[in-house]
Amino acid sequence: MIFTVFTPTYNRAHSLHRVYNSLCNQTFTDFEWVIVDDGSSDNTKQLIDGWITEGQCSIRYEFQPNKGKHVAINHGVGLAKGDLFLIADSDDGFPANALEILYEHWCAIPEKQRAEFTGVTGLCADEQGQIIGDKFPDSVFDSNSADIYYRYGIRGEKWGFHRTDVMKAFPFPEPEDVRFVPEGLIWNAIGRQYKTRFVNDIVRDYYQGADDQLTKRSSANISSVRIFNAQMLDADIDYFLHAPWTICKIGIQGARFSFHQNDSFIMQITRLSHWGARLIWITVMPIGFGLYFFDPKRVANPND
Numbered sequence: 001m002i003f004t005v006f007t008p009t010y011n012r013a014h015s016l017h018r019v020y021n022s023l024c025n026q027t028f029t030d031f032e033w034v035i036v037d038d039g040s041s042d043n044t045k046q047l048i049d050g051w052i053t054e055g056q057c058s059i060r061y062e063f064q065p066n067k068g069k070h071v072a073i074n075h076g077v078g079l080a081k082g083d084l085f086l087i088a089d090s091d092d093g094f095p096a097n098a099l100e101i102l103y104e105h106w107c108a109i110p111e112k113q114r115a116e117f118t119g120v121t122g123l124c125a126d127e128q129g130q131i132i133g134d135k136f137p138d139s140v141f142d143s144n145s146a147d148i149y150y151r152y153g154i155r156g157e158k159w160g161f162h163r164t165d166v167m168k169a170f171p172f173p174e175p176e177d178v179r180f181v182p183e184g185l186i187w188n189a190i191g192r193q194y195k196t197r198f199v200n201d202i203v204r205d206y207y208q209g210a211d212d213q214l215t216k217r218s219s220a221n222i223s224s225v226r227i228f229n230a231q232m233l234d235a236d237i238d239y240f241l242h243a244p245w246t247i248c249k250i251g252i253q254g255a256r257f258s259f260h261q262n263d264s265f266i267m268q269i270t271r272l273s274h275w276g277a278r279l280i281w282i283t284v285m286p287i288g289f290g291l292y293f294f295d296p297k298r299v300a301n302p303n304d
Contacts, residue, residue, distance in 0.1 A: 003031035003099055004082030004164060008072035010038045012090035013047050018207070019088050024056045028099035032058040032082060036075045039066030070172035070181035077167045084119065086161035093205040094159075101201050102161060105140070109197060117142075118194035121160025122203035132157045132206050136198040143198060144191030145184075150239035150246060159204035166190060178224040185228055188236060223261055229254030230271040230281075237277045251281045255288025260295070 007019055023033055037044055040063075048061045064075055077085060084106070088094070095101075105120045124132045133156005136148070148154045170190050172181050233250045240247045258268045268285070272278045 001030060001032060001082045002028075002103060003084050003086055003161070004076075004080035005031050005033050005086050005088050005099075006073070006076040006080065007033065007035045007088050007090055007092075008038055008069050008076065009035060009040060009044060009090035010066070011040045011042045011044070013040070013042045013044045015091040015207075016044065016047060018091060018093040018205075020051055020056075022088075022092070022094045022096075022098070022205075025096040026099050027097050028103055029057075031099060032060065032080075034076050034079050035059065035061045036072040036079075037061065037063045038068065038072045039064065066179075067174075068179035068181070070183075071174055073167075074171050074174065077164065077171070080164045080167075083164055084161045085164040085167045091207055092159075093207065094203060095205070098203040101199075101203055105197055105199050105201075108140075116195050117163075118166045118190050118196055119160055119162040120197045120199060121145075121158050122199045122201045124157035124159055124204040124206045125202045126206055126208060129202075131202065135200050139200045141198045142195050144195055146188040146191045146236060146239065148196075148198065149184075149188075150236065150243040153243065157204070157206050158198075160196070160198075162190065166194060175224070180224055182225075182228050182232065185232055185235075188232070192235075223257075226254050226257035226261060226263070227271065229257070230268075230277075233277045233281065234272055234274045237274050237280070240276065240280070248280060248284050251277070251284045252288045252291065255281060255285045256291045256295075259289055259292035 005019075005023060007016070009016060019033075023031070035048060045061065045063065048059065052059045052061070060079065062075065062079060064072065073087065076087075084103075086099075086102070102120050102122065105122075106114075109117055123135065126132055134154045136154060137152060143152070170186050172186055229250050233247065233254065236247060236250070255268060265285075269278050269281065272281060
């Protein structure tokens, strides 16, 4: 099997039809749809059971207690039978030729070079067909996720797949009582070892106002955000000369949420291992404290 299309979901019965209808309309049909339900209390299971009965495409459904999107992704990777792993969120839609486009670009990579690549990523468009965010420097551009973000400054919604074996080699951490782990932490880690083929083709439809419950962060997740910001700053500090303000913002938000947890100066600094990351954190800490001080009721939204 070529693709495992994976959907993590939580109380999204009202929007899952977008994924289902998109998959039923695909011109490329060598795929399975794996759904991990992260503790939904709506009629998600009944809806999916009905689609399984229809038999329009191969569907597997698994339920897990509410643990967060990162745990659901790990679960889905473990279930995957496809060679390529494509995450389709529970409110996603995509053109009928999306899988065909992605696979054609994958096959265009010379077979002897494919071991160097993790996957293919394309563009997203809004409901009017307008591209969201920046295009890549060329119509076909080989790079990695960290370079794309820091070195080339590419922003906006993007969508693509990773090889399943690569996903298995880079599982999301699953610390206890943590419901949110930034996906960029894993994508950038993969990018340090593998290339991605970036293409200027629209492969996903983005719906304005869509609210992914699994990635929505609240004050309850501030504890994890501050820890992972420190890890990200340590890992990405070598991009400081390419994107100094972007790197500084990681430290600012990390310090901000550390103050929400009453972390001392020493506790914040010892969380970092790279001397450069420590220097940046110390430098921007006053800005982080200022944001913390003006956060309403001292409860911040990590999405800010």
